[in-house]
Amino acid sequence: xxxxxxxxxxxxxxxxxxxxxxxxxxxxxxxxxxxxxxxxxxxxxxxxxxxxxxxxxxxxxxxxxxxxxxxxxxxxxxxxxxxxxxxxxxxxxxxxxxxxxxxxxxxxxxxxxxxxxxxxxxxxxxxxxxxxxxxxxxxxxxxxxxxxxxxxxxxxxxxxxxxxxxxxxxxxxxxxxxxxxxxxxxxxxxxxxxxxxxxxxxxxxxxxxxxxxxxxxxxxxxxxxxxxxxxxxxxxxxxxxxxxxxxxxxxxxxxxxxxxxxxxxxxxxxxxxxxxxxxxxxxxxxxxxxxxxxxxxxxxxxxxxxxxxxxxxxxxxxxxxxxxxxxxxxxxxxxxxxxxxxxxxxxxxxxxxxxxxxxxxxxxxxxxxxxxxxxxxxxxxxxxxxxxxxxxxxxxxxxxxxxxxxxxxxxxxxxxxxxxxxxxxxx
Amino acid sequence: xxxxxxxxxxxxxxxxxxxxxxxxxxxxxxxxxxxxxxxxxxxxxxxxxxxxxxxxxxxxxxxxxxxxxxxxxxxxxxxxxxxxxxxxxxxxxxxxxxxxxxxxxxxxxxxxxxxxxxxxxxxxxxxxxxxxxxxxxxxxxxxxxxxxxxxxxxxxxxxxxxxxxxxxxxxxxxxxxxxxxxxxxxxxxxxxxxxxxxxxxxxxxxxxxxxxxxxxxxxxxxxxxxxxxxxxxxxxxxxxxxxxxxxxxxxxxxxxxxxxxxxxxxxxxxxxxxxxxxxxxxxxxxxxxxxxxxxxxxxxxxxxxxxxxxxxxxxxxxxxxxxxxxxxxxxxxxxxxxxxxxxxxxxxxxxxxxxxxxxxxxxxxxxxxxxxxxxxxxxxxxxxxxxxxxxxxxxxxxxxxxxxxxxxxxxxxxxxxxxxxxxxxxx
Numbered sequence: 001x002x003x004x005x006x007x008x009x010x011x012x013x014x015x016x017x018x019x020x021x022x023x024x025x026x027x028x029x030x031x032x033x034x035x036x037x038x039x040x041x042x043x044x045x046x047x048x049x050x051x052x053x054x055x056x057x058x059x060x061x062x063x064x065x066x067x068x069x070x071x072x073x074x075x076x077x078x079x080x081x082x083x084x085x086x087x088x089x090x091x092x093x094x095x096x097x098x099x100x101x102x103x104x105x106x107x108x109x110x111x112x113x114x115x116x117x118x119x120x121x122x123x124x125x126x127x128x129x130x131x132x133x134x135x136x137x138x139x140x141x142x143x144x145x146x147x148x149x150x151x152x153x154x155x156x157x158x159x160x161x162x163x164x165x166x167x168x169x170x171x172x173x174x175x176x177x178x179x180x181x182x183x184x185x186x187x188x189x190x191x192x193x194x195x196x197x198x199x200x201x202x203x204x205x206x207x208x209x210x211x212x213x214x215x216x217x218x219x220x221x222x223x224x225x226x227x228x229x230x231x232x233x234x235x236x237x238x239x240x241x242x243x244x245x246x247x248x249x250x251x252x253x254x255x256x257x258x259x260x261x262x263x264x265x266x267x268x269x270x271x272x273x274x275x276x277x278x279x280x281x282x283x284x285x286x287x288x289x290x291x292x293x294x295x296x297x298x299x300x301x302x303x304x305x306x307x308x309x310x311x312x313x314x315x316x317x318x319x320x321x322x323x324x325x326x327x328x329x330x331x332x333x334x335x336x337x338x339x340x341x342x343x344x345x346x347x348x349x350x351x352x353x354x355x356x357x358x359x360x361x362x363x364x365x366x367x368x369x370x371x372x373x374x375x376x377x378x379x380x381x382x383x384x385x386x387x388x389x390x391x392x393x394x395x396x397x398x399x400x401x402x403x404x405x406x407x408x409x410x411x412x413x414x415x416x417x418x419x420x421x422x423x424x425x426x427x
Numbered sequence: 428x429x430x431x432x433x434x435x436x437x438x439x440x441x442x443x444x445x446x447x448x449x450x451x452x453x454x455x456x457x458x459x460x461x462x463x464x465x466x467x468x469x470x471x472x473x474x475x476x477x478x479x480x481x482x483x484x485x486x487x488x489x490x491x492x493x494x495x496x497x498x499x500x501x502x503x504x505x506x507x508x509x510x511x512x513x514x515x516x517x518x519x520x521x522x523x524x525x526x527x528x529x530x531x532x533x534x535x536x537x538x539x540x541x542x543x544x545x546x547x548x549x550x551x552x553x554x555x556x557x558x559x560x561x562x563x564x565x566x567x568x569x570x571x572x573x574x575x576x577x578x579x580x581x582x583x584x585x586x587x588x589x590x591x592x593x594x595x596x597x598x599x600x601x602x603x604x605x606x607x608x609x610x611x612x613x614x615x616x617x618x619x620x621x622x623x624x625x626x627x628x629x630x631x632x633x634x635x636x637x638x639x640x641x642x643x644x645x646x647x648x649x650x651x652x653x654x655x656x657x658x659x660x661x662x663x664x665x666x667x668x669x670x671x672x673x674x675x676x677x678x679x680x681x682x683x684x685x686x687x688x689x690x691x692x693x694x695x696x697x698x699x700x701x702x703x704x705x706x707x708x709x710x711x712x713x714x715x716x717x718x719x720x721x722x723x724x725x726x727x728x729x730x731x732x733x734x735x736x737x738x739x740x741x742x743x744x745x746x747x748x749x750x751x752x753x754x755x756x757x758x759x760x761x762x763x764x765x766x767x768x769x770x771x772x773x774x775x776x777x778x779x780x781x782x783x784x785x786x787x788x789x790x791x792x793x794x795x796x797x798x799x800x801x802x803x804x805x806x807x808x809x810x811x812x813x814x815x816x817x818x819x820x821x822x823x824x825x826x827x828x829x830x831x832x833x834x835x836x837x838x839x840x841x842x843x844x845x846x847x848x849x850x851x852x853x854x
Contacts, residue, residue, distance in 0.1 A: 003651070020651045021619075022815065039651070040571050040619035059651070059817040086651070087786060091813040114811040117617045126618075130574045137564055144467055147557045149643045149826075151845045152579070152626050153592070153603075155852030165580070167603065168593045169640075170632065170849055176580075176594065183845060186854075190544045191553075192448075192467035199579050199626055205597065213596075216576045224430070224447045224466070224486070224513070359514060380854030384541040386518040388449065390486040399576075418578045418610060422597055425582030427613075427807030 001063065007041035010076050012066045019044065019078065020061045020086065023054060024120065025098045035080070037062065045069075046078040056098055057118070059086040106411060113418055113427050124253035125415055128246065129403050133197065135245040136218050136399075139238050140195040145220060148194045150183035152176060152201070156377025163203045165213075176201035179396055181328070182381040184221040185357060188392045189384060192223040200396075205422050209411040210296075210349060210401065214420040221394030228330065228340035228356035231393035232270065232316055235344060235354060239314070240264035246406070257407045262313035268344070269306055270316040276302050293324045294343075303348025318342040320355075327373045328364065330356040330393075340393070347405045354395030361385035428490065434468035437503050439493045446471065446505065447488045447513065450481060451547065452525045462507070464489065472496075473505040483525055484545070486513040533838060540845055540854050551680035552842055555673065556830050560624065562672040563645050563826075566665050567622040572647060575621045577610035579603060579628070583804025590630045592640075603628035606823055608755070609808040611648040612784060615819045616811060619650040627823075632849050636838040637723075637776060637828065641847040648821030655757070655767035655783035658820035659697065659743055662771060662781060666741070667691035673833070684834045689740035695771070696733055697743040703729050720751045721770075730775025745769040747782075754800045755791065757783040757820075767820070774832045781822030788812035 004017040021039035028034075033048040037060065046062055054060060061084045069077040094112055095104060102109065102119050109116045116122055140147070153167055153174050164175040180196050187194040200217040220238075225231060247254070247261045254261055271279070277288050280301045288298040294317065306315035320341040322331055332338040341355035358364045364385050368375060375382055403415040413419040418427055431444040448466035455461075460475040464487065473489055481487060491505040521539055522531060529536065529546050536543045543549055567574070580594055581602050591602040607623050614621040627644040647665075652658060674681070674688045681688055698706070704715050707728045715725040721744065733742035747768040749758055759765040768782035785791045791812050795802060802809055830842040840846040845854055 020817070022616075022817075040573075058815045087815040087817055089813070089815050090788060093814065114613045114616060114807065115814060117614070123617060126575065127573065129576075133574050133576075134564070134568065137561070141561065146467075146554065147560045148553065148844060149556075149560075149626075151641055151847055153628065153641050153847055153852065166595045169852060170630070172852060174852055186541045187544075187844070189449075189541060190550060197624070199576075201580065203597070214578055214580050361517060380541065386516070387520065387542060388485045388514040388516050390447075390449075390514055417575060417614070420578055420580055425580065425596060425599060425601055 003061075005041040006037070006039045006044045009042075009044055009066055009078070010074065013068060013076065014066060016063065016065055016081070017078070018061060018063050019046075020059070022059050022118070023056055026054065026056050035060075035062070035083075037078075042074070044074065044076065044078055045072050046080045048080040048083065052080065052083050054083060054085060055089050056096075057089050057093055060084060061086055106413065110413060110419065110424065111427070117417065121256055122414075124256045125403060125407060125409070126417060128250045128253045128406065129399070129415065131246055131249045132242065132399060132403060134249075135242040136195075136197065136238075136397075138245065139241040140220065142241070143193070143234065143238070145193040145195040145222070146187075146191040148180075148184070148187055148191075148196050149198065150177075150180040150187075150196060152199055165201050165203045178202055179217060180219050181326075182378070184219055184394060185328070185389075185392065186381065186384050188221050188223040188394075189387065189389050192390070193221075195220040197399075207422065208296075209413075210404070212400070212412060212416060212419050212421055215412075215416070216399045218397035218399050219394065221392060223390040223392040225356065225391050225393055227391075228318070228342065228354075228393055229270075231354055231356060231395065232268075232318070232342060235352060235395050236264070236266075236268050236316075239268075239344070239352075240266070254406075259407060261406060262346070264314060265310070265312050268314040268316055269310040269312055270318055270342075271302075272319040272338075273317050273321070274319065274338075276305070276315075276317055279305055293320055299345055299350060300348035303345050306345070313347050315345050316342050317345060325355065327368050327371045328357050330358050331367065344395075344397075346402065347408070349401060349405055350398075351401045351405060352395050352397040354393060356391070356393040359385065359389040359391050430488075432468040433464070433466045433471045436469075436471055436493055436505070437501065440495060440503065441493060443490060443492055443508070444505070445488060445490050446473075447486070449486050449545070450483055453481065453483050462487075462489070462510075464505075469501070471501065471503065471505055472499050473507045475507040475510065479507065479510050481510060481512060482516045483523075484516050484520055487511060488513055533840065537840060537846065537851065538854070544844065548683055549841075551683045552830060552834060552836070553844060555677045555680045555833065556826070556842065558673055558676050559669065559826060559830060561676075562669040563622070563624065563665075563824075565672065566668040567647065569668070570620070570661065570665070572620040572622040572649070573614075573618040575607075575611070575614055575618075575623050576625065577604075577607040577614075577623060579626055592628050592630045605629055606644060607646050608753075609805070611646055611821060612755070612816075612819065613808065613811050615648050615650040615821075616814065616816050619817070620648070622647040624826075634849065635723075636840075637831075639827070639839060639843060639846050639848055642839075642843070643826045645824035645826050646821065648819060650817040650819040652783065652818050652820055654818075655745070655769065655781075655820055656697075658781055658783060658822065659695075659745070659769060662779060662822050663691070663693075663695050663743075666695075666771070666779075667693070681833075686834060688833060689773070691741060692737070692739050695741040695743055696737045696739055697745055697769075698729075699746040699765075700744050700748070701746065701765075703732070703742075703744055706732055720747055726772055726777060727775035730772050733772070740774050742772050743769050744772065752782065754795050754798045755784050757785050758794065771822075771824075773829065774835070776828060776832055777825075778828045778832060779822050779824040781820060783818070783820035786812065786816040786818050 025036035063082040064078040344352040452463035490509040496504040771779040827842040
C-alpha cells in the first residue's frame with residue numbers, strides 16, 4: 001500500500017490509507033487511544049479503539065480509515081486499524097514533548113537540541129525561518145539582484161582586523177569572514193546588484209541575548225545610487241515584501257506565538273543618530289553614554305519612540321559617527337564627523353546595518369590614512385577602485401534577529417538551530 | 428531625468444532617455460564612436476557622432492534618443508547626445524576586456540578576479556550559477572523540503588576526522604565543517620525533509636582541476652524511505668527539474684559557450700560499482716587500480732559508457748565499498764563489503780554523493796566499532812538515534828562542479844568567484 005501524505009488525507013474521505021510519521025502526542029480515554037501523528041506535510045489525529053502499544057515520539061506507519069470529524073483540526077481523523085512501529089524510542093525522553101509549552105531553560109533547550117527542536121512551537125520558529133530565507137531569495141531576484149557566494153576563509157582580516165577567528169590554512173594563517181563586505185563591493189563592479197546568504201563569524205566574547213559568534217547574514221550591494229537614501233529605500237522595499245510573504249505563508253506559525261506580524265511602512269521613519277539621542281534624552285530622560293554611538297537601552301527607546309510617534313515597529317537611524325564606522329563607509333559631505341551609514345531597528349533592536357560606500361580610490365586611501373587602517377592584505381580590494389566603481393551601497397541583515405524580534409523570543413539563540421557562543425560549540 | 432533601465436529601452440522608441448552603466452566596448456569608425464553599455468538588466472549599443480572621450484570599462488551616464496536599428500542586438504540603439512563619466516578608469520586595464528575570448532591563463536584569470544569577472548563570458552558563468560542556486564531552492568521547496576542553516580564551526584571533527592581545518596575558538600580548538608552531515612540527519616528527526624545551501628571546507632592538499640578547499644554544497648536529507656533507491660529517485664527528479672530551469676532561464680549564457688544543456692533521463696542509469704569496473708575493463712581495456720574505489724579515469728570511462736550505452740550524460744554508480752564510505756552509511760544487507768552509498772556522475776565527473784544512512788543506535792555503534800571510529804565528540808549526534816529516527820538518506824551536490832561540467836570549463840575554479848586552493852587565499 002502506498003503512503004498517503006497527511007496533507008492529502010481530506011481527498012481520501014471514506015478510504016483506507018497508509019500514513020507514516022512521528023507521534024506527537026498519545027492520549028488514552030478509557031479504551032480509546034488518540035495519537036497525533038506528524039509527517040512533513042501536516043498533522044492528523046488517529047483513533048485506536050484498543051490499546052496501541054506505542055510511545056510519544058516514535059515513528060510509525062498507520063493503516064486506517066479516513067473519516068470526517070468536525071471536532072478534529074482539519075476536519076478529518078483516521079480510524080486506526082493497524083499500527084507498525086517503524087523506529088522505537090529506546091531511551092526515555094528527557095522532557096515531555098507533548099506539553100503545550102516546553103518551558104525549558106535556555107541551556108537545556110540548546111543542550112538537548114535534537115529533541116527540543118521536535119516540539120511544535122520550536123519547529124514553528126524554523127518553519128518561519130525557512131520562509132524568511134525564501135522571501136529574501138524571492139524578493140532580491142524580483143529586484144534583479146544576482147545571487148553570489150563568496151569565500152569564508154580569508155587571506156587577511158578585513159574591516160580593521162579585530163574579532164576575527166583564526167584558521168590554520170595549510171602552512172599559512174587565515175581568518176574567517178566577518179562579512180562578505182569586500183567581495184560584494186567588488187561584485188557591484190561586475191553585476192551592479194548582488195546579494196548573498198552566507199555564514200558570518202565574529203570572535204566577540206559577548207554574553208548577551210542578541211549576539212552569537214556565527215550567524216547567517218543576508219547581504220546586498222547595489223550600484224549607481226544617488227546617495228545612501230537609495231539604499232535605505234531599497235532595504236525598506238525588501239523588508240516590506242519579506243514581511244508580507246512571512247505574513248501570508250507563516251500564519252500557522254505566527255498564530256502559535258499569538259503574534260500579529262508588524263506592518264512595514266511604505267516609508268520607514270528615518271532619524272539622524274544625533275537627533276534621536278536628543279529625542280531620547282528629552283522624551284525619556286535617558287542620556288546615551290558618550291563613549292558609544294547608541295547602546296541597547298538607547299535602541300530600545302528609539303524603538304519606543306518610533307512606535308509612539310510614527311506607529312512604526314521600524315526606524316532607520318542614520319548618519320552614524322565617522323569614528324565608529326568602518327573605513328569604507330562614505331563620510332558625510334556636510335559634516336565630516338558623520339557618515340552615510342545607518343542601522344535599521346525593529347522593535348528596538350538593530351536587525352540591519354548599511355551605508356553608502358566610498359567608491360573612488362583616492363577618497364578610500366585618504367579615509368584609510370585618517371583612520372590609520374593599513375592597506376596590507378587588502379590590495380586586491382583597494383585596486384578595484386582604480387577601475388571605475390560606480391557610487392554604491394548596501395546592507396547586511398542579521399537573519400536570526402529578524403525571527404527573534406518577530407516572535408519576541410528571549411534570545412537570538414532560540415532562532416538558531418545549533419547556535420555558537422563563547423561557551424557553546426556543541427551540539 | 429530619471430534613469431531608464433536598458434531592458435526597458437524598447438518601450439521608449441523615439442524618446443529621449445538617460446541610461447547608466449559600464450562601457451563594455453568602444454569602437455571608432457571615422458567620426459562615429461560605438462559604445463556598448465551594460466547595466467544590470469541588459470546591454471545596448473550607443474552611437475556618438477563626434478569623438479566621445481571615454482575609455483572601455485568606465486561607468487557612464489548617457490542621454491540619447493532611442494532608435495530602431497535592425498542590425499543592433501535587441502533591435503534598438505541609442506543615438507547618444509550627452510555622455511557623462513560617472514567614475515573613470517585611473518589605471519590601464521591589465522588585459523583587454525573587449526576581446527571575444529579572454530584567453531588568460533588560470534592564474535592571471537584568478538589573480539585579477541575583480542576585472543576578469545567583468546568579461547561577458549565570465550559573467551555568464553556566474554549568471555548560470557545564480558540560476559543554479561535559484562533552481563535548487565525552488566525545486567527543493569516544491570518537494571516540501573525545509574531549508575535549514577547549520578553551524579560551520581564545529582566542536583569536534585566529524586566523519587572520521589581527517590582533512591579538517593582547525594580554528595582557534597576562544598580558549599578552545601574547533602574545526603570547520605566538511606559537510607552538514609550530522610546536522611541534516613538530526614533535522615530529519617524534526618522536519619523529515621530538509622535541505623541546505625552552505626559552505627563546506629576540506630583541508631585536502633589537492634592540486635587538481637576538480638578540487639578546491641572551500642565550496643558550496645547543496646545538501647538534502649529525507650526520511651521514511653524504503654531504501655537507497657528512494658534517495659536516488661528524488662535526486663534524479665531534482666536534477667532533472669534543475670536542468671530544465673537552467674535550460675529555460677540560462678539560454679543566453681549557454682549560447683555564449685555554444686552549449687546545448689544535457690537532457691536528464693527520467694531514469695538515470697544505475698550501475699553497481701563492482702559491475703562498472705568489469706564493464707570498463709571489458710569495454711575500454713582499463714583496470715581501475717585495486718587501492719581505490721574508482722579513479723578519475725574510471726569515472727571518465729563510466730561517463731563514456733553511459734553516453735554510448737544509454738545516451739545519457741548521467742550515471743549513478745551504486746554500492747560503494749564498506750571500507751571506503753563513512754561510518755554512518757548503511758551497509759548492504761546482501762553483501763557486507765558493500766554499502767547503499769552511491770555517486771552521481773555527470774559527463775564523467777562526480778557531481779553528487781549520497782547514501783542511505785544507518786538509522787538505529789545499535790547498528791550505528793556496531794558499524795563504528797567495526798570501522799574503529801571513536802564516539803568522542805559525536806555524542807550529541809549518536810544520542811539522537813535512541814529517539815526513533817526513521818529510515819533516511821540524502822545527498823550532497825558540489826554546486827560548482829555542476830556548472831563546470833555544464834559549460835565544460837577546464838577547472839572547477841573557473842566556476843567559483845574567488846576560489847580557495849592550497850596556494851590561493853587571495854583575492
